[in-house]
Amino acid sequence: MIERRDVFQAIADPTRRIIINKLSTGPLNITQIGEDLDMSKQAIAKHIKILKECGMVMMHQKGREQVCEAQLAKLDEVTDWVAQSRKVWNQRFEKLDKFLAATKNKL
């Protein structure tokens, strides 16, 4: 098995997507992130760790608080992959269209 700690795996978890959503509105500390998330703070901290490890969250200390900030640039990797897949998919139909047009001309 390959080491998977990438953006795709990071956003696979619904809780982590919620965390990203929350952080989109601005920096928050771990307690604030977990506020309405019915889950221990330790669980939140683990999710943050994963998001940090794959470059989706930056952190800095502020007294005893750990302030988290989202880094949405990493999501490019996801949209790029989707765009590429869609491109190939569409090319398939374009080729079919061309073939059909060419066939039609020969009738």
Added chain:
Amino acid sequence: MIERRDVFQAIADPTRRIIINKLSTGPLNITQIGEDLDMSKQAIAKHIKILKECGMVMMHQKGREQVCEAQLAKLDEVTDWVAQSRKVWNQRFEKLDKFLAATKNKL
């Protein structure tokens, strides 16, 4: 734990992303999909099952073959989420800009 069989989880696995990529070019049966994937056919079949369960792959029988076809529409869910997160993220800076502009006017 919540039941998670959605597109986000589907594309989290690198093997499944490769499968999607292959199917983007056109329909393939399970053996063809697994061709250069250094993995048992059963493993491939399991991945296909997951992709089918979350609506990313359609299948139809053709003799003894099981022909798989990608359904990329489901990827909208992913791009929509990313787009929404980015939107909120950008609004944050727009608000900051407005605030700075307003502050500047008062100096």
Added chain:
DNA sequence: TATAAAGACAACCATTCAGTTGTGCAAATA
């Protein structure tokens, strides 16, 4: 017709994952 190929089904296995609790420490606050 005998054999090979495609794939379904099930059992099994090791690892990862998402969560828990408990302890402890440093920073903030009453």
Added chain:
DNA sequence: TATTTGCACAACTGAATGGTTGTCTTTATA
């Protein structure tokens, strides 16, 4: 100063994941 708060660290747990092998059925093919 005593207490609370924020969070790190560690150990543990049950379930999910990603893979394996073996058996069996159906369909193609030599």
